[in-house]
Amino acid sequence: MVIDLQKCVGCDSCTVACKAENRTPPGVSYNVVMEEEHGEFPDVTRTNVPRPCMQCENPPCVQVCPVSATYKMDNGVVNVDYDRCIGCRYCMIACPYGARYFDFGENYDDEVVEAGEVTSPEYGVDRGERDGGESPVGNVRKCSFCTHRLERGEEPACVETCVGDARNMGDLDDPDSEVSEMADSSRAFQLKESEGTDPNVHYLK
Amino acid sequence: MATDQSSFEFAPGFVDDRLRTAWYALLGLLLVVGGYAMYLRITQGMQSTNLTSTTPWGAWVAFYIYFVGLSAGAFLVSTLANVFGVAGMHRIDRDALFAAIISMVVALLFVWTDLGRMDRMYHPFFWRQVTSALSWEVHAYVAYIGVLVTELYFAMRYDLAQVAERATGLRATLSGYLTLGRRATTDASRETDRTWLKRAGILGIPLAVFLVHGGTGVLFAVSKARPYWNSGLFPVIFIVSALLSGTALVVMLYVLRTRLFDDEPVDRDLLARLGALLAIFVVVDVALTGIEALIAIASLHPHELDTWGIIMFGEMSWSFWWFMVGFGWVFPLVMLSKRSWRRTPWLMALAGLSVVVGIVAVRFNIVVPPQIRPVMEGLPHGAYFPSLVEWASSAGMIAVGLLLYTIGAELLPLTPLDRGDH
DSSP states (O other), rough: EETTTTOOOOHHHHHHHHHHHHTTTTOOOOOOOEEEEOOOOSEEEEEEEOOOOOOOOOOOHHHHHHTOEEEOTTTTTTOOTTTTTTOOOOOHHTTTTTOEEOOOOOOOOTTTTTSSOOOOOOOGGGSSSSSTTTTTTSSEEEOOOOOHTTTOOOOOOOHHOOOOOOOOOOOOOOOTTTHHHHHTTTTOOOGGGGGOOOOSSSSEE | OOOOSSSSOOOOOOSSHHHHHHHHHHHHHHHHHHHHHHHHHHHGGGGOOOSSSSOOOHHHHHHHHHHHHHHHHHHHHHHHHHOOTTTHHHHHHHHHHHHHHHHHHHHHHHHHHHOGGGTTTHHHHHHHOTTOHHHHHHHHHHHHHHHHHHHHHHHOOOHHHHHHOOOOOOOHHHHHHTTTTOOOOSSHHHHHHHHHHHHHHHHHHHHHEEEEEEEHHHHHTTTTTTTTTTTTTHHHHHHHHHHHHHHHHHHHHHHIIIIIIIIOOHHHHHHHHHHHHHHHHHHHHHHHHHHHHHHHHHHTTTHHHHHHHHHHHHHTHHHHIIIIEEEIIIIIHHHHHSSHTOHHHHHHHHHHHHHHHHHHHHHHHHGGGGTSSSSSSSSSOOOOOOOOOHHHHHHHHHHHHHHHHHHHHHHSOOOTTTTOOO
């Protein structure tokens, strides 16, 4: 994924689309938009940096999981096996991007009628109604690049919804793809490059 | 040196019955309160805590590493007697081993409670990850408990056999079972025990130092995302503070048990030796923590500066100044500064208690501060103070440990029958 920060207007639609698509509970937001302010009045600029999971090439979260519940899939997406995860939260400690969230079992019952009735078929598994404290309650959750949508040949919800067309989805392994070209541009950078995680989310300055 | 009476009274435990009643009543109260908190924790899940996705580790993790440290420290004190043969230390080696086992049980109770899915506690034995320190740790803990139990068996078997043979009642029957059928009370059998005790101890030392407690430090130190933990010195400090808290625990237990259970005078030479050891560990702990802080601050890394700022001047800085520096370091050092004080049992018990309490703050100040400032600027800041359920369940789990220890101390020959002067 390549995100063009010059095109991002900071509307947070990606965050909303993500919550709607993945039906994430309170306190869990796979995608957030971080606002950075630079300079002093009157020369102030603001950059909006959307932050999904970086799907790192060398993911520290995978490295620390004691039960191998989180692992990298062939398509490069870092997966969480909700049926194996013990909820120790070591991966949240290890993630340099704060991209992982713990599911405390809360619901939007006060805000939305029948909030837990429909859940997202994350990683292609339909878990039905959210009740009885079953997984993913008590597990760690994160952005999966909408794996269930990718499997249907669709783009992740955040990419589809972006009003400024700032998000670009593609195959970084294919050197001729549009995203590869963007990721090679002189404007391109990754978050916390010095960590050695080699994120698969690239940004354009 | 074997005693040669044909029968004898074996009844360790509280000398004062009123004290016994009061102590069990207190533990009972803590267990009821803790049990209710545990019920809330299980029914409400992790919502019963004050943890968040910014601060995912809290009180339970802090207590877990605290008890692992207490165990490793107490175990290493026991090796002074049974591996290194330091004179006059035999009196406390079983006590130290027993406390080490109980501490590990309590530590594992804390990790278990901390799991988001308590029902999957067995998963780490079915699925592993070679690169995960936690995966290795789980196995190290099991192996370590195995070594501790083996050691306690060999340290105590000769006396168990004697009790089974010569005394009567519940204690004698229990002792008989615990000998596992090896009931010989000959000098040759005792020599065999000592040999195996030493072997298990030699195996246990690297296990405790590098894998169990050093490894627990590594668990934190490998987190590159948290610069405060990501330091080579970190696991070393873990080991030193473990030695510190373990020695303090043994000092406290020795004085209390000798006075309240055995009703005997405290061996002041032994006390002074343990006191000197404690003083050395305090100094090393202070020095290494100071070096760690200097390296962190000199790096000018914003995350490091912020974390140390939070520790020293933040909302919870009282825990650093009062508990860690005050109870953990300054107060015990003052108590240990005079030779005559080092030989005064109640002062040393107090110094021990002070360190045992102070190191709790050390563990909290390890776990919590680097999870306050978010890993990325623009993400929400954390704030954490344990919830009532976290406090009460912690008190309950600690009470489980105290209860197990007390029952053991009332039934088993933790004080050598020959008073350890062989």
